[in-house]
Amino acid sequence: MSAHGMGPVLVGRAIELAELTRALDAAPGAVLVGGEAGLGKTRLIREFRSVVECDRNGRMLVGGCLELGSDGLPFAPFTTVLRGLVRDIGLDGVAALLPRGDTGGLARLLPEFGDPDTQAASAEERARMFELVLTLLERLAESGPMALVIEDAHWADRSTRDLLSFLIRNVGTAPLLIVVTYRADELHRSHPLRPMLAELGRVERVRRMDVSRLARHDVAALCAGILGHEPDHDLLDRVYARSEGNPLFVEALLDSDGTLACELPESLRDLLLAGVQRLPEETQDALRDASGGGTRIEHRLLSAVTGLDDATLTRVLRPAVAANVLVVDGDGYAFRHALIREALHDDLLPGEHTRLHTRYAQALENDAGLVPPGRLWIELSHHWNAAHDATWALVSAWKAAADTRKAAAHAESLAMKQRVLQLWDRVPDAAERIGADHVEVLREAVRTAELSGEFEQGIKLVTAALREVGTGPENAAVRADLLAHRGRMSFDLARPGFIEDLRTAVALLPAEPPTRARADALITLARFGRLIHGTEEAREAARESLRISRALDDRIVEAHALHALACVDFNYSFDYSTGGMAGEGGVWLGRTRDIAEESGNQELQLQVAVTRSHFYEGAGQHELAIAVARAGLEQAFENGVGRTRGSILASNQAEPLVSLGRWDEARAVLSKAMEQAPPMSIRTSLFVLSGEVAVGHGDLAEAESWLRSAREVTWRKTQDLFAALRLEAALRIEQGRFADAVAAAGLVLECPELPDDARYAWPVLTLATMACAELRGTGLRGTAPPAPAVLDDRPALPLLAERVAALSVQGPLQEAWRLTYSAAATAADGVLERSAWDLAGAAWRDIGQRYNLAVALLWAALAAIHDGDRDAAGVRLREADDLARELGARLLLERVADLTRRARLGGPARPGDANGASLGLTPRELEVLRLVADGQSNRDIAKALFISAKTASVHVSNILGKLGVTSRGEAAATAHRLGLFREPVS
Structure with missing residues (x-):
């Protein structure tokens, strides 16, 4: 065989x-x-x-x-x-x-x-x-x-x-x-x-x-297996030429008597059918019937379709099984190769095709137990459609749509609903048969299109439905629902007209009497409108929804309204007495959190986790942001929403990790989040944060790639647009493209009134101002001839200063950016003020941002050098050097070395400058040895370095061999004796 x-x-x-x-x-x-x-x-x-x-x-x-x-x-x-x-x-x-x-x-x-x-x-x-x-x-x-x-x-x-x-x-x-x-x-x-x-x-x-495909010698071995002996040279040549090395063709070409099936046609379909045609006629008939049921068919279903009892069907199919056309598969049969089934099915005449699928549909209608639960209506839909029975194809498609919807198979449910719509005009009493009119089918299809992410199709369906729905007051609720769907889908497709749909949806629903529908529409308007448009409209929508929720005594709607209010009036001022947001926003968010906890509403709890972690990061409370986001992320996975809400929380966990310079941890969180194919609405954040990790490490080509990805989806909101510009400005500075870094601030100048402006505008404006100082010749490089800093042929500094003057300062993070901007603006005017950079450095130190602290120390050292205070410069350079090494910030370390060399400061040798190269250790092995010296187990090392425990074990074994020691303790003692690692900075 x-x-x-x-x-x-x-x-x-x-x-x-x-x-x-x-x-x-x-x-x-x-x-x-x-x-x-x-x-x-x-x-x-x-x-x-x-x-x-x-x-x-x-x-x-x-x-x-x-x-x-x-x-x-x-x-x-x-x-x-x-x-x-x-x-x-x-x-x-x-x-x-x-x-x-x-x-x-x-x-x-x-x-x-x-x-x-x-x-x-x-x-x-x-x-x-x-x-x-x-x-x-x-x-x-x-x-x-x-x-x-x-x-x-x-x-x-x-x-x-x-x-x-x-x-x-x-x-x-x-x-x-x-x-x-x-x-x-x-x-x-x-x-x-x-x-x-x-x-x-x-x-x-x-x-x-x-x-x-198989080589000739493999075809020879295959022929030998089929024939039971080596094929002669001539037969092998013909088989190889005809089959072209396809094993299935080889099998079909060879007859059991060891001869080539010369009468077979050239195409695979004919080859496969020729093999079937050698079977008894009654077996061929049963196989043709089986071909209508798919690659695999249950014995009972085939019995019902053929009209043969169990014993007769078994007898009829036995030759097919013996010839390896069919194989027994559990309680049914499978074609040895799907192409055999396809060839049989395609060989049916049109009338035979229709009658066969009609028999399948009738058999299933007579006995639903012939197929596993959940498959009945989708199979009926397939068979009635193949049988060209428009009425029952429509009815079964509608029922199949309900079944697939229950299984969360939204794309398949949409396909079934579209089939209903396609067949509608061919079934005069369609509405009576399915219990829904054409508009309701369209609305169901719209909902499913939004769930399945088929936004283009969904918008077309909305437009079609709106043409059928009357404009009278009795249809206002239906039109409002359709417009809300279209508005949300348009937002996801980056179409600016989304806000008009959401506004119209609200306008169609009367304020009196208060209804849940109007409250929901108002909350949707507040949620989406605040992200791009002015906040006053969103604020009023949230307030009205709050009034409606209280009139209806609906605590869940009230919580959503309070949450929308807190987000509209977001305040990054940290209240140290409560550990939360200051002002009214903090009260609203606290009340939302209370209702979420009291009601046990998981959706609300996760929304609160998203908002709180976002607030803590914006307020410079990075550790709190990590803790809240991590807990929320765990809850999201426990509740099975790790891919959706969890992806947002992963972004909110990664951002403070990036801020704190814990880049390897951030990279691991970002990688896992992106592997889950997250929603488009948060991908920009993930791309930008990944790019900033790459910039920090000095991987500029990788950062450029992330920037290109981020630019594809940056229109939606300030957080996307300005964050991408922040990455661009930082990257251009590291590339020495200072004029381009200044240009990155252009859109920030053009868009001064976007929601959440200050948090995301401060970094871009500050980086652009630092680039102006570099162009002036008073920056860290200081080697190129001065060049003008312009935006649209106008001096850049006054434009940047004007934009900054209108910015608010909320919380310690924005204050740190303000102080850094102030120092950079002075440098761009040609004056290096050590005290200004020291103030900025102190602000970064207070919130734990080591990378920005190191940058401020570098600028402060540069100012001290200009002042002639070499000792002060040396102190700051040594700390910046320590920070750059801890962070693994290659380019920052080069800046420290370059400034030290240019100022001829030299520098004392440090035990920690040893890098293990003289011992034959790779950089990764040195990282592992550092953890071994800290007493970490292989499992701990694997977790810290995001590798497997097995890989950690291999690294440890290699280290022991290179150091010539026999135990982890000896390796740790050797590392300390050689001074490979300095004491951790407290």
């Missing part, structure tokens, strides 16, 4: 199998296995299973994507995986692997876990389900290496692709290998899998594997 069929020997795939085995040994990770149809990807996976389960004593879970036209079944391969796992370890065994035994979150994948909520699944519930699947897989992998294989990803539905991408991006340290197979020849230019593969290919620990 063929080695690429069910034979014991795998032909021509030793390299691929070895690569999969190496990936398993190096897990966690993922391998994307592509190749044209018939190259033996499935056979390779079968052989790999023996490696996983026999050689490595691990576990493999396999699920295949199903092909049902363009519809697909949401999460189908994961349903298969879970069903197999339940068979292996039982429901209780699965529950034992999940936090608090919470299997309910998986009910949308497998009904055995409970009855999913009948309401539409929210984005948070969907994210929670994703997190549970990841947790389950990682817990399974704790007992040994594990492989999750998803086959035929070219047929994957949108939901399956989303979950698969999430798992690959977020797998932690457990030895879990994810293998994805797909047909490369199916991936046409617009195929939805193409961008996913491209994105995943850039993820660390993901490798691509292309399965190629």
Whole structure:
């Protein structure tokens, strides 16, 4: 029997199998296995299973994507995986692997876990389900290496692709290998899998594997496996020429008697059908019937469609199984290769095609138990549509839309609703049949489009619905709802007209009597309007929503209104007596927090965590910001919303880490957040912070790349626009492009009244002013001839000063920027004032910003040099040097060395200047040795350096060998004796 069929020997795939085995040994990770149809990807996976389960004593879970036209079944391969796992370890065994035994979150994948909520699944519930699947897989992998294989990803539905991408991006340290197979020849230019593969290919620990055609000697071995003896030279030549090395073609070309099937046509379809045609006629009929049910079909369903009883069907199919056209798969059958099914199905005449799918639909309607729960209506939708029955295709599509909505498969639900809309005019009584008129279907499709992120389509659907909805007062609520949807989606697509839609939505809803609908519309206007437009409109909208909530006695709406008010009137002044925001904003935020805690409302609690961490960072309370964001992030993951709300909190955790110079920690947080494919609304923050870490480390090319990414999504709000300009100004200064750094402030000058202006304007204006000093020749470089500092051909300094004069100063962080600006402006006027830079340095020291402190010390040292006070300059340079070394700020360290050299200050040798190079230690090994000397375990080292414990162990072993010692204690003693590390700065 063929080695690429069910034979014991795998032909021509030793390299691929070895690569999969190496990936398993190096897990966690993922391998994307592509190749044209018939190259033996499935056979390779079968052989790999023996490696996983026999050689490595691990576990493999396999699920295949199903092909049902363009519809697909949401999460189908994961349903298969879970069903197999339940068979292996039982429901209780699965529950034992999940936090608090919470299997309910998986009910949308497998009904055995409970009855999913009948309401539409929210984005948070969907994210929670994703997190549970990841947790389950990682817990399974704790007992040994594990492989999750998803086959035929070219047929994957949108939901399956989303979950698969999430798992690959977020797998932690457990030895879990994810293998994805797909047909490369199916991936046409617009195929939805193409961008996913491209994105995943850039993820660390993901490798691509292309399965190629067999060489001639491999075809010879394959023929020998099929025939049971070596083929003669002539036969091999003909088989190799005809098959072109495709194993499936080789199998189809060879007859069991050892001759070449010369009568077969050239195309694969004809080859495959020729093999089927050698079977008995009744078997061929049953196979043609089976082809309508997909690659795999349940025995009971095929029995119902064919009209054959169990015994007769078994007898009829036995020749197909013996010929390896069909393989037994659990309680059903699978075609040996999907192309066989496709060839059979495509060979049906139009009338046969219609009648076959009608029989499938009728069989399913007569007995819903023929398919697993949750699949009935989507399969009926597929079959009635293929049978060209517009009425029942519409009805079943509407019911399928409800089922897919419950499963949080929003993209598939949208496709079903669009089918209803496409068929509407062909079904005269459509509204009566589904219990909803055309406008309601459009509104449902709009809601689903927003949930699934299909904003362009959603806006078109809104526009279509608005054309049908009358403009009378009786339709005001419907029009307002549609406009609110369009406004939000327009905002996400960066379309400026969003605010007009939100305003109109509010205007359509009467103020009396007070309604929840108007309160919600007002809160939406306040939330989105404050980000770009003036705050007065947002403030009044929030106040009115607060009045409505109190009139309705609705505490949750009241909390949202109070939160909106606090955000509109954000105040970065820190109240040391309460540890929170000063003024009315602090009172409103405190009340919101109280209601959130008292009600247990998770959404409100996370909103408060986002706002508090944002406030603490803006107020210069970096440690508090980290603590609040970290706790909120943990809560977000516990509640299954790590990808949504958690991504915002990850940004809020990373920002203070960047401010404090804890760049490696920040990079780890940012990397994990970006791997989750976060919403577009927060990507700019992640990009900017990543760029600032790169600037700090001196990786300017990387910083430039992050800046390019940040520029793509910077229009929305001050936090995006000005933060990107902040990164640009800092980067241009490090590149010595001072005029460009000044130019970066141009948009800040043009946009003086954006919300949250001062927090984000101060850094850009200050950096631009420092660049003016460099251009004047009174900066840290001081080597280039002076050049004019201009903006739009006007002197830059007066423009910057005018903008600064209108800025408020709230909290210690903004005060530190103000003092730095003042010192820089004096330098740009040609005067270096040591006291001004010392004041700025003291402000940065008070809030723990070591990088900005080091920069201020450098400028203060420069001023001391100009004053002729070399001792004062030396003191400041030594501290700046210490800080730069602690931070790993390469360019800052070079600035210190350059200024020291130019001033001929020299400098005493330091024990900490030893770098371990003379001992043969690499920089990474020196980092590990530093932690060893601090008494850290391998697990602690791994956590601190974001590596695996195994890698830490390898580093420690290498260090012991290079130092010629036998224990960690001896290594630590040697490091201290040689003075490799200075005492930590308190």
